[in-house]
Amino acid sequence: xxxxxxxxxxxxxxxxxxxxxxxxxxxxxxxxxxxxxxxxxxxxxxxxxxxxxxxxxxxxxxxxxxxxxxxxxxxxxxxxxxxxxxxxxxxxxxxxxxxxxxxxxxxxxxxxxxxxxxxxxxxxxxxxxxxxxxxxxxxxxxxxxxxxxxxxxxxxxxxxxxxxxxxxxxxxxxxxxxxxxxxxxxxxxxxxxx
Amino acid sequence: xxxxxxxxxxxxxxxxxxxxxxxxxxxxxxxxxxxxxxxxxxxxxxxxxxxxxxxxxxxxxxxxxxxxxxxxxxxxxxxxxxxxxxxxxxxxxxxxxxxxxxxxxxxxxxxxxxxxxxxxxxxxxxxxxxxxxxxxxxxxxxxxxxxxxxxxxxxxxxxxxxxxxxxxxxxxxxxxxxxxxxxxxxxxxxxxxxxxxxxxxxxxxxxxxxxxxxxxxxxxxxxxxxxxxxxxxxxxxxxxxxxxxxxxxxxxxxxxxx
Numbered sequence: 001x002x003x004x005x006x007x008x009x010x011x012x013x014x015x016x017x018x019x020x021x022x023x024x025x026x027x028x029x030x031x032x033x034x035x036x037x038x039x040x041x042x043x044x045x046x047x048x049x050x051x052x053x054x055x056x057x058x059x060x061x062x063x064x065x066x067x068x069x070x071x072x073x074x075x076x077x078x079x080x081x082x083x084x085x086x087x088x089x090x091x092x093x094x095x096x097x098x099x100x101x102x103x104x105x106x107x108x109x110x111x112x113x114x115x116x117x118x119x120x121x122x123x124x125x126x127x128x129x130x131x132x133x134x135x136x137x138x139x140x141x142x143x144x145x146x147x148x149x150x151x152x153x154x155x156x157x158x159x160x161x162x163x164x165x166x167x168x169x170x171x172x173x174x175x176x177x178x179x180x181x182x183x184x185x186x187x188x189x190x191x192x193x194x
Numbered sequence: 195x196x197x198x199x200x201x202x203x204x205x206x207x208x209x210x211x212x213x214x215x216x217x218x219x220x221x222x223x224x225x226x227x228x229x230x231x232x233x234x235x236x237x238x239x240x241x242x243x244x245x246x247x248x249x250x251x252x253x254x255x256x257x258x259x260x261x262x263x264x265x266x267x268x269x270x271x272x273x274x275x276x277x278x279x280x281x282x283x284x285x286x287x288x289x290x291x292x293x294x295x296x297x298x299x300x301x302x303x304x305x306x307x308x309x310x311x312x313x314x315x316x317x318x319x320x321x322x323x324x325x326x327x328x329x330x331x332x333x334x335x336x337x338x339x340x341x342x343x344x345x346x347x348x349x350x351x352x353x354x355x356x357x358x359x360x361x362x363x364x365x366x367x368x369x370x371x372x373x374x375x376x377x378x379x380x381x382x383x384x385x386x387x388x389x390x391x392x393x394x395x396x397x398x399x400x401x402x403x404x405x406x407x408x409x410x411x412x413x414x415x416x417x418x419x420x421x422x423x424x425x426x427x428x429x430x431x432x433x434x435x436x437x438x439x440x441x442x443x444x445x446x447x448x449x450x451x452x
Contacts, residue, residue: 070259095323123445131301131305134258150348176315183311
Protein backbone atom coordinates (compact mmCIF):
# COMPACT_ATOMS: atom_id res chain seq x y z
CA UNK A 1 0.00 0.00 0.00
CA UNK A 2 3.07 2.25 -0.21
CA UNK A 3 1.85 3.84 -3.42
CA UNK A 4 -1.39 4.86 -1.73
CA UNK A 5 -3.59 2.74 -3.97
CA UNK A 6 -6.09 0.26 -2.66
CA UNK A 7 -4.82 -3.18 -3.40
CA UNK A 8 -7.19 -6.08 -3.20
CA UNK A 9 -5.10 -8.64 -1.38
CA UNK A 10 -2.46 -6.91 0.69
CA UNK A 11 -2.83 -9.20 3.68
CA UNK A 12 -3.38 -6.02 5.61
CA UNK A 13 -5.09 -7.23 8.75
CA UNK A 14 -2.17 -9.29 9.93
CA UNK A 15 -3.42 -12.41 8.24
CA UNK A 16 -0.99 -14.34 6.12
CA UNK A 17 -1.42 -13.32 2.46
CA UNK A 18 -1.81 -16.94 1.41
CA UNK A 19 -5.27 -16.95 2.99
CA UNK A 20 -7.26 -15.73 0.00
CA UNK A 21 -9.51 -12.72 0.44
CA UNK A 22 -8.32 -11.82 3.94
CA UNK A 23 -7.28 -8.29 2.94
CA UNK A 24 -10.29 -7.93 0.73
CA UNK A 25 -12.63 -8.38 3.69
CA UNK A 26 -10.94 -5.47 5.46
CA UNK A 27 -11.25 -3.20 2.41
CA UNK A 28 -14.90 -4.14 2.00
CA UNK A 29 -15.56 -3.36 5.64
CA UNK A 30 -13.98 0.09 5.22
CA UNK A 31 -15.94 0.84 2.03
CA UNK A 32 -19.27 -0.25 3.50
CA UNK A 33 -18.65 1.76 6.66
CA UNK A 34 -17.80 4.89 4.67
CA UNK A 35 -20.73 4.50 2.27
CA UNK A 36 -23.48 4.05 4.85
CA UNK A 37 -26.03 3.38 2.12
CA UNK A 38 -26.44 -0.01 0.42
CA UNK A 39 -23.61 -0.46 -2.13
CA UNK A 40 -23.81 -2.76 -5.13
CA UNK A 41 -21.26 -5.51 -5.74
CA UNK A 42 -20.33 -3.76 -8.97
CA UNK A 43 -19.59 -0.45 -7.25
CA UNK A 44 -17.47 -2.25 -4.65
CA UNK A 45 -15.54 -4.13 -7.33
CA UNK A 46 -14.90 -0.90 -9.24
CA UNK A 47 -13.53 0.82 -6.14
CA UNK A 48 -11.00 -1.90 -5.37
CA UNK A 49 -8.05 -2.38 -7.70
CA UNK A 50 -7.90 -5.86 -9.11
CA UNK A 51 -11.06 -7.20 -7.49
CA UNK A 52 -13.56 -9.08 -9.62
CA UNK A 53 -17.27 -9.14 -8.70
CA UNK A 54 -16.94 -12.83 -7.79
CA UNK A 55 -14.14 -12.02 -5.32
CA UNK A 56 -16.30 -9.27 -3.82
CA UNK A 57 -19.26 -11.62 -3.37
CA UNK A 58 -17.00 -14.16 -1.64
CA UNK A 59 -15.49 -11.40 0.52
CA UNK A 60 -18.95 -10.12 1.51
CA UNK A 61 -20.00 -13.59 2.57
CA UNK A 62 -16.86 -13.88 4.69
CA UNK A 63 -17.43 -10.47 6.26
CA UNK A 64 -21.05 -11.31 6.97
CA UNK A 65 -20.06 -14.55 8.68
CA UNK A 66 -17.47 -12.75 10.80
CA UNK A 67 -19.89 -10.04 11.88
CA UNK A 68 -22.47 -12.69 12.81
CA UNK A 69 -20.36 -13.51 15.88
CA UNK A 70 -22.00 -12.54 19.16
CA UNK A 71 -19.09 -10.26 20.10
CA UNK A 72 -19.78 -7.96 17.15
CA UNK A 73 -22.11 -4.95 17.09
CA UNK A 74 -22.66 -4.65 13.37
CA UNK A 75 -24.47 -6.76 10.83
CA UNK A 76 -23.95 -6.99 7.09
CA UNK A 77 -27.15 -7.50 5.14
CA UNK A 78 -28.13 -7.64 1.50
CA UNK A 79 -30.76 -4.98 0.87
CA UNK A 80 -32.25 -3.08 -2.04
CA UNK A 81 -29.85 -4.59 -4.57
CA UNK A 82 -26.75 -3.77 -2.49
CA UNK A 83 -24.97 -4.49 0.77
CA UNK A 84 -25.15 -2.42 3.92
CA UNK A 85 -23.66 -2.35 7.40
CA UNK A 86 -26.20 -1.89 10.18
CA UNK A 87 -26.17 -1.96 13.93
CA UNK A 88 -27.30 -5.18 15.57
CA UNK A 89 -31.01 -4.95 16.56
CA UNK A 90 -29.97 -6.11 20.06
CA UNK A 91 -28.49 -2.67 20.66
CA UNK A 92 -31.41 -0.55 19.42
CA UNK A 93 -32.17 0.80 22.89
CA UNK A 94 -28.56 1.76 23.60
CA UNK A 95 -28.16 3.46 20.21
CA UNK A 96 -31.37 5.43 20.64
CA UNK A 97 -30.30 6.49 24.09
CA UNK A 98 -26.93 7.66 22.77
CA UNK A 99 -28.43 9.59 19.86
CA UNK A 100 -31.08 11.03 22.15
CA UNK A 101 -33.78 10.51 19.58
CA UNK A 102 -37.11 8.78 19.50
CA UNK A 103 -37.46 5.78 17.22
CA UNK A 104 -38.94 6.57 13.83
CA UNK A 105 -42.37 5.03 13.47
CA UNK A 106 -44.82 5.05 10.61
CA UNK A 107 -48.48 5.58 11.46
CA UNK A 108 -50.91 2.78 10.74
CA UNK A 109 -52.43 4.82 7.89
CA UNK A 110 -48.94 5.34 6.40
CA UNK A 111 -48.17 1.63 6.66
CA UNK A 112 -51.45 0.75 4.96
CA UNK A 113 -50.92 3.18 2.09
CA UNK A 114 -47.35 1.91 1.76
CA UNK A 115 -48.61 -1.69 1.59
CA UNK A 116 -51.12 -0.86 -1.13
CA UNK A 117 -48.42 0.94 -3.14
CA UNK A 118 -45.94 -1.91 -2.59
CA UNK A 119 -48.26 -4.67 -3.76
CA UNK A 120 -50.17 -2.79 -6.44
CA UNK A 121 -47.55 -0.55 -8.02
CA UNK A 122 -47.83 1.44 -10.14
CA UNK A 123 -51.01 2.61 -8.47
CA UNK A 124 -52.95 5.89 -8.58
CA UNK A 125 -54.14 7.86 -5.59
CA UNK A 126 -57.78 7.17 -6.54
CA UNK A 127 -57.11 3.42 -6.46
CA UNK A 128 -55.49 3.62 -3.02
CA UNK A 129 -58.40 5.65 -1.71
CA UNK A 130 -60.96 3.24 -3.19
CA UNK A 131 -59.23 0.36 -1.42
CA UNK A 132 -59.03 2.02 1.97
CA UNK A 133 -62.30 3.99 1.76
CA UNK A 134 -60.62 7.15 2.99
CA UNK A 135 -58.61 9.99 1.48
CA UNK A 136 -54.83 9.70 1.67
CA UNK A 137 -53.37 12.92 0.21
CA UNK A 138 -51.55 13.89 3.41
CA UNK A 139 -50.18 10.41 4.01
CA UNK A 140 -48.94 10.14 0.41
CA UNK A 141 -47.21 13.50 0.74
CA UNK A 142 -45.41 12.32 3.88
CA UNK A 143 -44.34 9.10 2.17
CA UNK A 144 -43.08 11.07 -0.86
CA UNK A 145 -41.11 13.40 1.39
CA UNK A 146 -39.60 10.52 3.33
CA UNK A 147 -38.52 9.04 0.00
CA UNK A 148 -40.43 5.79 0.52
CA UNK A 149 -42.76 6.38 -2.42
CA UNK A 150 -42.05 8.03 -5.76
CA UNK A 151 -44.12 9.24 -8.69
CA UNK A 152 -43.91 6.68 -11.49
CA UNK A 153 -45.28 8.46 -14.54
CA UNK A 154 -48.83 9.15 -15.62
CA UNK A 155 -51.47 6.51 -16.26
CA UNK A 156 -52.65 6.57 -19.85
CA UNK A 157 -56.30 7.20 -19.09
CA UNK A 158 -58.61 10.24 -18.87
CA UNK A 159 -57.12 12.85 -16.55
CA UNK A 160 -53.68 11.22 -16.89
CA UNK A 161 -53.43 10.57 -13.12
CA UNK A 162 -50.02 10.22 -11.48
CA UNK A 163 -48.99 6.73 -10.53
CA UNK A 164 -46.99 5.85 -7.44
CA UNK A 165 -44.39 3.18 -6.79
CA UNK A 166 -42.07 2.31 -3.93
CA UNK A 167 -38.40 3.41 -3.83
CA UNK A 168 -35.04 1.92 -2.89
CA UNK A 169 -35.52 3.73 0.42
CA UNK A 170 -38.58 1.56 1.05
CA UNK A 171 -36.53 -1.62 0.53
CA UNK A 172 -33.79 -0.24 2.79
CA UNK A 173 -36.20 0.72 5.57
CA UNK A 174 -37.70 -2.75 5.76
CA UNK A 175 -34.52 -4.69 4.94
CA UNK A 176 -35.89 -6.17 1.70
CA UNK A 177 -33.55 -7.37 -1.05
CA UNK A 178 -36.18 -6.59 -3.69
CA UNK A 179 -39.95 -6.40 -4.12
CA UNK A 180 -40.15 -10.16 -4.66
CA UNK A 181 -39.02 -10.54 -1.05
CA UNK A 182 -42.33 -9.10 0.17
CA UNK A 183 -44.49 -11.76 1.81
CA UNK A 184 -47.34 -12.99 -0.37
CA UNK A 185 -50.46 -10.93 0.04
CA UNK A 186 -53.42 -12.90 1.40
CA UNK A 187 -55.45 -11.40 -1.43
CA UNK A 188 -59.05 -12.06 -2.33
CA UNK A 189 -58.26 -14.72 -4.91
CA UNK A 190 -56.56 -16.88 -2.30
CA UNK A 191 -59.35 -16.22 0.15
CA UNK A 192 -62.05 -17.06 -2.36
CA UNK A 193 -60.68 -20.55 -2.70
CA UNK A 194 -61.64 -21.27 0.85
CA UNK B 195 -76.18 29.03 36.94
CA UNK B 196 -77.17 26.46 34.44
CA UNK B 197 -75.06 23.36 34.37
CA UNK B 198 -73.04 23.02 31.20
CA UNK B 199 -72.73 19.63 29.65
CA UNK B 200 -69.04 18.81 30.11
CA UNK B 201 -69.03 17.29 26.64
CA UNK B 202 -70.02 20.66 25.21
CA UNK B 203 -67.16 22.34 26.95
CA UNK B 204 -64.53 19.76 26.27
CA UNK B 205 -65.01 18.61 22.76
CA UNK B 206 -62.31 16.19 21.79
CA UNK B 207 -61.77 15.46 18.13
CA UNK B 208 -59.92 12.28 17.51
CA UNK B 209 -59.98 10.06 14.51
CA UNK B 210 -61.06 6.91 16.26
CA UNK B 211 -61.52 5.11 13.00
CA UNK B 212 -59.60 5.62 9.80
CA UNK B 213 -62.63 5.67 7.52
CA UNK B 214 -65.77 3.55 7.19
CA UNK B 215 -63.98 0.36 6.12
CA UNK B 216 -61.79 0.56 9.21
CA UNK B 217 -64.91 0.88 11.37
CA UNK B 218 -66.60 -2.03 9.57
CA UNK B 219 -63.57 -4.26 10.06
CA UNK B 220 -63.49 -3.32 13.74
CA UNK B 221 -67.15 -4.38 14.12
CA UNK B 222 -66.57 -7.59 12.16
CA UNK B 223 -63.69 -8.47 14.45
CA UNK B 224 -65.52 -7.43 17.63
CA UNK B 225 -68.61 -9.48 16.82
CA UNK B 226 -66.69 -12.42 15.38
CA UNK B 227 -68.35 -12.11 11.99
CA UNK B 228 -67.24 -14.37 9.16
CA UNK B 229 -66.46 -12.27 6.11
CA UNK B 230 -67.57 -15.16 3.91
CA UNK B 231 -71.09 -15.24 5.36
CA UNK B 232 -71.68 -11.53 5.72
CA UNK B 233 -74.81 -10.86 7.82
CA UNK B 234 -75.81 -7.49 6.36
CA UNK B 235 -78.65 -6.73 8.78
CA UNK B 236 -76.51 -7.39 11.86
CA UNK B 237 -73.54 -5.42 10.56
CA UNK B 238 -75.77 -2.51 9.51
CA UNK B 239 -77.34 -2.26 12.97
CA UNK B 240 -73.94 -2.36 14.66
CA UNK B 241 -72.58 0.24 12.24
CA UNK B 242 -75.46 2.68 12.75
CA UNK B 243 -75.27 2.21 16.50
CA UNK B 244 -71.59 3.07 16.49
CA UNK B 245 -72.20 6.20 14.39
CA UNK B 246 -74.82 7.31 16.92
CA UNK B 247 -72.39 6.75 19.74
CA UNK B 248 -69.69 8.69 17.90
CA UNK B 249 -72.12 11.59 17.50
CA UNK B 250 -73.02 11.44 21.21
CA UNK B 251 -69.34 11.68 22.05
CA UNK B 252 -69.08 14.65 19.69
CA UNK B 253 -66.67 12.84 17.46
CA UNK B 254 -66.68 14.14 13.93
CA UNK B 255 -68.57 11.80 11.62
CA UNK B 256 -67.25 12.56 8.17
CA UNK B 257 -69.25 12.27 4.99
CA UNK B 258 -67.71 8.98 3.90
CA UNK B 259 -69.17 7.30 7.01
CA UNK B 260 -72.63 8.46 5.97
CA UNK B 261 -72.16 7.20 2.43
CA UNK B 262 -71.31 3.78 3.84
CA UNK B 263 -74.33 3.99 6.18
CA UNK B 264 -76.58 4.64 3.18
CA UNK B 265 -75.06 1.69 1.30
CA UNK B 266 -75.56 -0.62 4.27
CA UNK B 267 -79.19 0.45 4.75
CA UNK B 268 -79.81 -0.17 1.08
CA UNK B 269 -78.21 -3.63 1.31
CA UNK B 270 -80.29 -4.39 4.39
CA UNK B 271 -83.43 -3.35 2.56
CA UNK B 272 -82.59 -5.78 -0.23
CA UNK B 273 -82.53 -8.52 2.37
CA UNK B 274 -85.79 -7.51 4.01
CA UNK B 275 -87.75 -7.24 0.80
CA UNK B 276 -89.36 -10.40 -0.56
CA UNK B 277 -86.80 -12.17 -2.64
CA UNK B 278 -86.79 -11.44 -6.29
CA UNK B 279 -83.59 -13.33 -7.07
CA UNK B 280 -83.40 -12.18 -10.65
CA UNK B 281 -83.67 -8.54 -9.66
CA UNK B 282 -80.95 -8.86 -7.04
CA UNK B 283 -78.73 -10.83 -9.33
CA UNK B 284 -78.99 -8.12 -11.95
CA UNK B 285 -77.66 -5.41 -9.65
CA UNK B 286 -74.20 -4.21 -10.59
CA UNK B 287 -73.47 -6.46 -13.56
CA UNK B 288 -74.72 -9.63 -11.98
CA UNK B 289 -72.59 -9.29 -8.84
CA UNK B 290 -74.50 -9.51 -5.58
CA UNK B 291 -73.84 -6.07 -4.02
CA UNK B 292 -73.61 -7.65 -0.58
CA UNK B 293 -70.91 -10.00 -1.77
CA UNK B 294 -69.19 -7.02 -3.46
CA UNK B 295 -68.97 -5.21 -0.11
CA UNK B 296 -67.78 -8.33 1.73
CA UNK B 297 -65.14 -8.80 -0.95
CA UNK B 298 -64.01 -5.20 -0.57
CA UNK B 299 -63.65 -5.73 3.16
CA UNK B 300 -61.65 -8.93 2.66
CA UNK B 301 -59.37 -7.09 0.27
CA UNK B 302 -58.88 -4.21 2.68
CA UNK B 303 -58.18 -6.70 5.46
CA UNK B 304 -55.48 -8.35 3.34
CA UNK B 305 -53.68 -4.99 2.96
CA UNK B 306 -54.02 -4.32 6.66
CA UNK B 307 -52.40 -7.60 7.44
CA UNK B 308 -49.65 -6.72 4.96
CA UNK B 309 -49.19 -3.39 6.77
CA UNK B 310 -48.89 -5.21 10.08
CA UNK B 311 -46.30 -7.63 8.76
CA UNK B 312 -44.32 -4.69 7.32
CA UNK B 313 -44.39 -3.03 10.73
CA UNK B 314 -43.15 -6.23 12.36
CA UNK B 315 -40.05 -6.25 10.18
CA UNK B 316 -36.75 -4.96 11.50
CA UNK B 317 -36.81 -1.26 10.61
CA UNK B 318 -34.04 1.27 10.04
CA UNK B 319 -34.29 4.13 12.53
CA UNK B 320 -36.25 2.03 15.01
CA UNK B 321 -34.53 -1.36 15.39
CA UNK B 322 -31.32 -0.93 13.45
CA UNK B 323 -29.27 2.12 12.56
CA UNK B 324 -27.11 3.00 9.61
CA UNK B 325 -24.50 5.64 8.98
CA UNK B 326 -25.37 8.52 6.70
CA UNK B 327 -22.60 8.95 4.16
CA UNK B 328 -20.20 11.82 4.67
CA UNK B 329 -21.11 14.88 2.66
CA UNK B 330 -17.76 15.27 0.93
CA UNK B 331 -17.30 18.64 -0.73
CA UNK B 332 -16.92 18.43 -4.46
CA UNK B 333 -13.33 18.90 -5.49
CA UNK B 334 -13.98 21.83 -7.85
CA UNK B 335 -16.32 23.70 -5.56
CA UNK B 336 -14.81 27.00 -4.34
CA UNK B 337 -15.04 27.79 -0.67
CA UNK B 338 -17.53 30.64 -0.43
CA UNK B 339 -19.91 31.92 2.15
CA UNK B 340 -23.21 30.09 2.20
CA UNK B 341 -25.98 31.71 0.28
CA UNK B 342 -27.51 34.80 1.82
CA UNK B 343 -31.27 34.65 2.45
CA UNK B 344 -31.53 38.35 1.68
CA UNK B 345 -29.84 37.79 -1.64
CA UNK B 346 -32.61 35.40 -2.59
CA UNK B 347 -35.19 37.84 -1.27
CA UNK B 348 -33.74 40.62 -3.45
CA UNK B 349 -34.04 38.41 -6.48
CA UNK B 350 -37.62 37.61 -5.51
CA UNK B 351 -38.59 41.28 -5.08
CA UNK B 352 -36.87 42.01 -8.34
CA UNK B 353 -39.09 39.63 -10.17
CA UNK B 354 -42.24 41.01 -8.61
CA UNK B 355 -41.41 44.44 -10.04
CA UNK B 356 -43.29 45.32 -13.17
CA UNK B 357 -40.99 45.70 -16.11
CA UNK B 358 -41.52 48.91 -18.06
CA UNK B 359 -42.29 48.58 -21.72
CA UNK B 360 -44.86 46.52 -23.55
CA UNK B 361 -47.74 45.40 -21.46
CA UNK B 362 -49.02 42.04 -22.59
CA UNK B 363 -52.07 40.53 -21.01
CA UNK B 364 -52.27 36.78 -21.24
CA UNK B 365 -55.32 34.89 -20.14
CA UNK B 366 -54.60 31.30 -19.38
CA UNK B 367 -56.65 28.42 -18.17
CA UNK B 368 -54.06 27.00 -15.78
CA UNK B 369 -51.24 28.45 -13.75
CA UNK B 370 -47.69 27.95 -15.01
CA UNK B 371 -46.30 24.47 -14.60
CA UNK B 372 -43.31 24.33 -12.24
CA UNK B 373 -42.04 21.09 -13.78
CA UNK B 374 -42.14 22.68 -17.25
CA UNK B 375 -40.25 25.69 -15.87
CA UNK B 376 -37.67 23.35 -14.36
CA UNK B 377 -37.06 21.91 -17.81
CA UNK B 378 -36.55 25.47 -19.16
CA UNK B 379 -34.09 26.18 -16.33
CA UNK B 380 -32.08 23.05 -17.17
CA UNK B 381 -32.01 23.96 -20.87
CA UNK B 382 -30.80 27.44 -19.97
CA UNK B 383 -28.06 25.98 -17.77
CA UNK B 384 -27.01 23.64 -20.58
CA UNK B 385 -26.79 26.68 -22.86
CA UNK B 386 -24.25 28.20 -20.43
CA UNK B 387 -26.46 30.37 -18.24
CA UNK B 388 -25.32 31.08 -14.66
CA UNK B 389 -26.88 34.24 -13.22
CA UNK B 390 -30.25 33.68 -11.50
CA UNK B 391 -31.34 37.28 -12.12
CA UNK B 392 -30.55 36.96 -15.80
CA UNK B 393 -32.58 33.75 -16.00
CA UNK B 394 -35.62 35.37 -14.46
CA UNK B 395 -35.36 38.40 -16.75
CA UNK B 396 -35.86 36.11 -19.75
CA UNK B 397 -39.50 35.68 -18.72
CA UNK B 398 -41.84 38.65 -18.97
CA UNK B 399 -44.87 37.10 -17.29
CA UNK B 400 -44.95 37.59 -13.53
CA UNK B 401 -46.65 34.31 -12.63
CA UNK B 402 -44.28 32.41 -14.88
CA UNK B 403 -41.30 34.19 -13.36
CA UNK B 404 -42.42 33.14 -9.88
CA UNK B 405 -42.92 29.58 -11.10
CA UNK B 406 -39.39 29.67 -12.55
CA UNK B 407 -38.04 30.89 -9.22
CA UNK B 408 -39.93 28.18 -7.36
CA UNK B 409 -38.55 25.61 -9.82
CA UNK B 410 -34.98 26.76 -9.08
CA UNK B 411 -35.53 26.63 -5.30
CA UNK B 412 -37.22 23.25 -5.55
CA UNK B 413 -34.35 21.80 -7.61
CA UNK B 414 -31.83 23.28 -5.15
CA UNK B 415 -33.75 21.59 -2.34
CA UNK B 416 -33.48 18.29 -4.22
CA UNK B 417 -29.74 18.99 -4.49
CA UNK B 418 -29.88 18.93 -8.27
CA UNK B 419 -28.78 22.57 -8.46
CA UNK B 420 -26.27 24.53 -6.49
CA UNK B 421 -26.97 28.15 -5.60
CA UNK B 422 -23.97 30.32 -4.80
CA UNK B 423 -23.54 33.92 -3.84
CA UNK B 424 -19.97 35.14 -3.64
CA UNK B 425 -20.68 38.58 -2.18
CA UNK B 426 -23.33 39.82 0.22
CA UNK B 427 -26.39 40.91 -1.82
CA UNK B 428 -24.43 40.02 -4.94
CA UNK B 429 -25.64 38.06 -7.92
CA UNK B 430 -26.77 34.49 -7.30
CA UNK B 431 -25.06 31.90 -9.47
CA UNK B 432 -26.87 28.73 -10.44
CA UNK B 433 -25.03 25.58 -11.42
CA UNK B 434 -25.90 21.99 -11.96
CA UNK B 435 -24.93 19.34 -9.42
CA UNK B 436 -23.74 15.98 -10.65
CA UNK B 437 -26.30 13.22 -10.47
CA UNK B 438 -29.53 12.22 -12.04
CA UNK B 439 -32.39 14.70 -12.31
CA UNK B 440 -35.87 13.24 -12.05
CA UNK B 441 -38.34 15.94 -13.09
CA UNK B 442 -41.18 13.47 -12.56
CA UNK B 443 -40.37 13.52 -8.85
CA UNK B 444 -40.25 17.31 -8.83
CA UNK B 445 -43.69 17.52 -10.42
CA UNK B 446 -45.08 15.12 -7.84
CA UNK B 447 -43.63 16.94 -4.85
CA UNK B 448 -44.92 20.31 -6.03
CA UNK B 449 -48.35 18.88 -6.85
CA UNK B 450 -48.79 17.06 -3.57
CA UNK B 451 -47.74 20.19 -1.73
CA UNK B 452 -50.22 22.32 -3.65
